[in-house]
Amino acid sequence: MSNPSIDTHPLEAEATTEPLLVVDNLHVEFTTRQGLVRAVNGVSYTVNAGESLAVLGESGSGKSVTAQAIMGILDMPPARIPKGEVRFRGTDMLKLSDQARSQIRGQRIAMIFQDALSALNPVFTVGWQISEMFRVHRGMSKRDGMRKAVELMDRVRIPAAKNRVNDYPHQFSGGMRQRIMIAMSIALDPEVLIADEPTTALDVTVQAQIMDLLAELQRESNMGLILITHDLGVVADVADKIAVMYAGRIVEHAPVHDLYKTPAHPYSKGLLDSIPRVDMKGQELYAIKGLPPNLLDMPSGCAFHPRCPYRRDNCVTDVPPLYEISGTRGSACHYYREVLDGTLG
Amino acid sequence: MSNDTLPSTAPVQPAKPVKESKPASLWSDAWYDLRRNPVFIIGGAMLVLLIAISAFPGLFDTVGVDAKTCSLAQARKGITSEHWFGTDNLGCDVYSRVIWGARVSIIVGFVSAIVTAIIGGALGLLGGFYGRWVDVLLSRIAEIFFAVPSILGALLILAVIGRDNAGIGTVVLALSLLAWPMILRIMRAAVITAKAQDYVVAARALGAGPGRIMIRHILPNAVAPVIVVSTINLGAFIAAEAALSFLGVGIQSPQISWGLMIADARNRFLEAPLPLLFPALFLSLTILSVVMLGDAVRDALDPKLR
Amino acid sequence: MAPSGERILEVRDLVKHFPLTQGIVLKRQIGAIKAVDGVSFDLHRGETLGVVGESGCGKSTLAKLLMALERPTSGGVTINGQDMTKARGAELKRMRRNIQMVMQDPYTSLNPRMTVGDIIGEPFEIHTDVAPKGDRRRKVQELLEVVGLNPEHINRYPHQFSGGQRQRIGIARGLALQPEIIICDEPVSALDVSIQAQVMNLLERLQEEFNLAYIFIAHDLSVVRHISDRVAVMYLGKIVELGKDEAIYERSAHPYTQALLSAVPVPDPEGRESRERIILQGDPPSPADPPSGCRFRTRCWKAQDICAEQEPLLEVRAGGHLSACHFAEAHDVIHA
Numbered sequence: 001m002s003n004p005s006i007d008t009h010p011l012e013a014e015a016t017t018e019p020l021l022v023v024d025n026l027h028v029e030f031t032t033r034q035g036l037v038r039a040v041n042g043v044s045y046t047v048n049a050g051e052s053l054a055v056l057g058e059s060g061s062g063k064s065v066t067a068q069a070i071m072g073i074l075d076m077p078p079a080r081i082p083k084g085e086v087r088f089r090g091t092d093m094l095k096l097s098d099q100a101r102s103q104i105r106g107q108r109i110a111m112i113f114q115d116a117l118s119a120l121n122p123v124f125t126v127g128w129q130i131s132e133m134f135r136v137h138r139g140m141s142k143r144d145g146m147r148k149a150v151e152l153m154d155r156v157r158i159p160a161a162k163n164r165v166n167d168y169p170h171q172f173s174g175g176m177r178q179r180i181m182i183a184m185s186i187a188l189d190p191e192v193l194i195a196d197e198p199t200t201a202l203d204v205t206v207q208a209q210i211m212d213l214l215a216e217l218q219r220e221s222n223m224g225l226i227l228i229t230h231d232l233g234v235v236a237d238v239a240d241k242i243a244v245m246y247a248g249r250i251v252e253h254a255p256v257h258d259l260y261k262t263p264a265h266p267y268s269k270g271l272l273d274s275i276p277r278v279d280m281k282g283q284e285l286y287a288i289k290g291l292p293p294n295l296l297d298m299p300s301g302c303a304f305h306p307r308c309p310y311r312r313d314n315c316v317t318d319v320p321p322l323y324e325i326s327g328t329r330g331s332a333c334h335y336y337r338e339v340l341d342g343t344l345g
Numbered sequence: 346m347s348n349d350t351l352p353s354t355a356p357v358q359p360a361k362p363v364k365e366s367k368p369a370s371l372w373s374d375a376w377y378d379l380r381r382n383p384v385f386i387i388g389g390a391m392l393v394l395l396i397a398i399s400a401f402p403g404l405f406d407t408v409g410v411d412a413k414t415c416s417l418a419q420a421r422k423g424i425t426s427e428h429w430f431g432t433d434n435l436g437c438d439v440y441s442r443v444i445w446g447a448r449v450s451i452i453v454g455f456v457s458a459i460v461t462a463i464i465g466g467a468l469g470l471l472g473g474f475y476g477r478w479v480d481v482l483l484s485r486i487a488e489i490f491f492a493v494p495s496i497l498g499a500l501l502i503l504a505v506i507g508r509d510n511a512g513i514g515t516v517v518l519a520l521s522l523l524a525w526p527m528i529l530r531i532m533r534a535a536v537i538t539a540k541a542q543d544y545v546v547a548a549r550a551l552g553a554g555p556g557r558i559m560i561r562h563i564l565p566n567a568v569a570p571v572i573v574v575s576t577i578n579l580g581a582f583i584a585a586e587a588a589l590s591f592l593g594v595g596i597q598s599p600q601i602s603w604g605l606m607i608a609d610a611r612n613r614f615l616e617a618p619l620p621l622l623f624p625a626l627f628l629s630l631t632i633l634s635v636v637m638l639g640d641a642v643r644d645a646l647d648p649k650l651r
Numbered sequence: 652m653a654p655s656g657e658r659i660l661e662v663r664d665l666v667k668h669f670p671l672t673q674g675i676v677l678k679r680q681i682g683a684i685k686a687v688d689g690v691s692f693d694l695h696r697g698e699t700l701g702v703v704g705e706s707g708c709g710k711s712t713l714a715k716l717l718m719a720l721e722r723p724t725s726g727g728v729t730i731n732g733q734d735m736t737k738a739r740g741a742e743l744k745r746m747r748r749n750i751q752m753v754m755q756d757p758y759t760s761l762n763p764r765m766t767v768g769d770i771i772g773e774p775f776e777i778h779t780d781v782a783p784k785g786d787r788r789r790k791v792q793e794l795l796e797v798v799g800l801n802p803e804h805i806n807r808y809p810h811q812f813s814g815g816q817r818q819r820i821g822i823a824r825g826l827a828l829q830p831e832i833i834i835c836d837e838p839v840s841a842l843d844v845s846i847q848a849q850v851m852n853l854l855e856r857l858q859e860e861f862n863l864a865y866i867f868i869a870h871d872l873s874v875v876r877h878i879s880d881r882v883a884v885m886y887l888g889k890i891v892e893l894g895k896d897e898a899i900y901e902r903s904a905h906p907y908t909q910a911l912l913s914a915v916p917v918p919d920p921e922g923r924e925s926r927e928r929i930i931l932q933g934d935p936p937s938p939a940d941p942p943s944g945c946r947f948r949t950r951c952w953k954a955q956d957i958c959a960e961q962e963p964l965l966e967v968r969a970g971g972h973l974s975a976c977h978f979a980e981a982h983d984v985i986h987a
Contacts (some may be wrong), residue, residue, distance in 0.1 A: 033377065058843040159933070173934040174706075203705035204870060205931045208914035212930060230844055233916030237923055256920045267845075274848035275918050276877030278900075284855070285877065287848035291813050307845075543760035547824070550718045550752050551774050552744040561773075565764035 019046040026084035041248035047224035054239035062248040110185035114197040116177035120169040127165030133187040152183040175206035247303035254329040264331035375645035388637030399448035431619035454583040460521040465528025473536030487526035503594040535567035580635035660694035665726035686712040688888035699865040701879030709888040751825040755837035757817035761809040768805035774827035794823040815846035887946040894972025902970035904979035
């Protein structure tokens with residue numbers, strides 16, 4: 001393993017055969033006054049060192065809730081994890097004590113969020129906030145911490161880092177704030193970085209800068225990257241493999257090239273088909289009909305069946321398992337073969 | 346997919362399946378909360394009973410409070426089957442007087458709360474909506490009243506108006522005059538928030554005039570905090586009325602008020618505690634019920650304050 | 652949807668500066684945010700003009716100026732020969748019938764205390780002569796049907812609908828007065844991906860059905876291309892390039908447009924390593940203190956001395972369409 005693992009760590013039972021991070025049959029439910037919401041319904045995925053996994057889904061698909069469960073930042077209650085495991089280097093993190101868990105969180109698994117402004121504390125300088133990581137987790141002195149903070153700000157390419165280390169978050173633009181968030185997240189050389197819609201709030205040209213930076217940092221330190229997004233373009237740009245989520249389940253997972261070339265689930269296919277294309281100008285766009293499901297009142301059988309153009313009778317009654325198509329691909333559609341061949345419809 | 350496709354980069358809110366999947370409206374949410382809140386049930390039931398008592402005291406009264414029913418011979422008697430709460434210095438039935446006294450408390454409380462809500466609300470709506478000099482003028486006037494300590498201010502006002510005119514009307518006037526600025530401030534802040542909302546912009550784009558925008562769009566969305574504070578004010582007004590009457594500048598005999606009853610009974614308290622204890626008990630219970638109600642309403646309408 | 656050629660909206664030298672003041676009692680102007688700084692274009696009947704640009708480029712202020720929600724500092728907005736910026740009172744109210752808008756956020760643009768029937772019927776209450784009172788309910792139900800919603804849901808509240816359905820309600824409200832022009836300010840960007848295409852299709856269908864002219868403001872270049880006949884690219888309050896959609900997307904001449912097009916992630920992983928990428932350095936400068944000469948020069952790789960001295964005018968240059976760059980050069984960035 002090329003990961004810069006830290007000695008004297010409580011987590012030493014590291015199985016080298018296991019991928020870096022494994023999410024296994026994870027379930028998350030929320031108790032609400034309208035009833036029980038099953039936000040995540042048996043999600044499994046793996047991330048290896050140096051690998052980029054994109055988790056694609058719409059709002060309510062459970063993609064962010066899964067990430068929050070991995071990080072252990074869900075509010076419980078109302079959330080509950082009735083089933084499933086999140087194994088980091090072979091250890092189920094859901095079974096760890098809070099203290100052991102917080103040793104991993106932020107140090108070995110880090111997360112960046114969509115809204116950098118609200119994730120930064122407005123009353124402390126950015127240098128102070130970055131150096132806090134070193135002071136708290138590494139016991140560094142104030143001065144050493146600040147020096148490291150400048151180094152990190154250089155590394156995320158904030159111009160004139162030395163002069164800006166004592167500025168406050170509001171003095172930075174949106175793109176620069178996201179860089180500061182990234183600097184904080186990579187401060188302790190994490191092995192897994194979870195990026196939850198890291199560029200959604202940013203402008204297109206700044207978006208490109210940030211995605212570039214993330215890809216470069218990942219290459220440098222061989223991190224596993226989980227990129228949570230709704231943007232098919234961003235996924236195509238950076239991901240190695242992709243998991244498409246719908247209504248709390250993974251409906252398709254595949255290497256990114258395969259999925260874009262030959263989607264194996266009607267939902268992924270519909271998303272790809274609904275992207276406006278030049279040769280379709282002036283024509284009607286393909287649109288997935290209907291609405292995303294109400295999590296309080298999920299459709300029977302396959303959750304996508306009310307919107308699916310390929311629906312057959314058993315889709316209404318039988319929940320499709322995640323069929324294995326090949327060693328690296330899977331689809332939760334009874335008729336994935338027909339979707340792949342294009343012989344259904 | 347061919348090379349000629351362009352991507353979609355639209356932002357979508359991050360997944361928050363619980364709250365976003367089915368947001369309920371403020372009022373139905375609040376009502377749901379209230380119905381299940383024991384504090385609201387108890388406070389509400391007590392208040393309903395008090396309102397019923399003050400609306401139809403005759404139904405609850407056993408002896409009557411006419412001078413005819415009092416007899417000095419019966420003065421300062423303990424609890425008997427005829428006089429449930431005993432009798433006072435003048436031999437009048439304490440229970441009947443407590444029943445009839447509820448009316449003043451409830452009327453003063455509700456009328457003052459409603460008057461302040463209307464005056465403060467209307468001025469806050471105007472100031473917040475029009476801004477500029479209207480807002481500056483109204484806010485400065487409000488600050489002048491705001492600076493006066495309320496009981497002291499009410500004492501002063503009632504002393505100036507004079508004992509001759511004292512009664513429910515003047516007490517309401519004094520209390521409202523000092524309390525509307527708070528409502529103005531709350532309303533103004535809520536209006537400024539609501540004014541910036543997209544649906545207000547949309548209404549302006551349709552050509553809606555200021556009146557329509559204020560009444561149809563801003564008021565319904567800005568009134569919740571005013572209701573919360575007015576409910577809390579209700580308790581404060583009831584207490585203030587009792588205090589003013591006790592101090593002799595509020596309600597005057599022969600009208601009946603709990604504050605007045607406490608004042609009348611205080612000199613003979615050691616020999617006859619009942620004429621003081623019962624009105625004090627009812628006053629406390631009334632304020633308690635209103636405070637409970639206010640708390641529950643605040644929690645339901647503004648969960649952030651919890 | 653070929654535009655008929657009849658010009659219905661004329662925007663000339665439109666300027667909006669928001670004064671920056673200091674002091675509370677004695678307000679003193681210390682500068683101005685030049686949100687929109689000299690914008691001119693025409694819009695024809697049945698045509699769609701896309702407006703693209705990043706945050707702070709002035710596209711939302713432009714929408715507000717066109718809707719007469721803000722008064723311009725100078726310049727004119729003429730609808731069917733009548734200057735809207737000079738209109739007041741009843742005259743302005745009458746002009747508003749002709750230009751309506753669809754807003755970005757379907758969660759904040761509908762009053763949560765009003766029923767759908769009240770929301771869509773409000774235009775009729777404001778403009779009482781459009782529909783007689785007894786007719787309004789039927790009209791509202793027709794509108795609901797036109798935008799693909801169940802007319803029986805007239806008494807529901809906005810929170811009972813999903814984001815896409817709410818956006819349809821907003822569209823129905825915009826259609827009620829039968830305007831000729833609709834300003835769409837990021838109408839799909841707050842919606843789920845699978846819903847965006849539905850709303851785009853609805854907007855296109857309505858355009859054909861009612862011969863509407865759209866000003867379609869968005870940051871999503873693929874969506875803009877799909878719906879637009881012409882596209883204007885804005886940077887720091889100015890239009891830097893304006894032309895037919897294929898001219899902008901295939902022969903863009905302004906470096907900013909080229910950078911914008913190249914920065915857009917393409918939803919196709921094939922050949923992603925070899926794709927041309929122009930990554931701009933830094934962030935856009937503040938509109939309170941824009942650079943002299945060409946406003947893009949601080950981030951431009953072509954910048955020379957002349958760019959700081961002389962402001963490039965928006966005129967026909969390389970590629971055969973309007974662009975504002977001294978070194979305009981037609982270039983196909985995305986190889987479409």
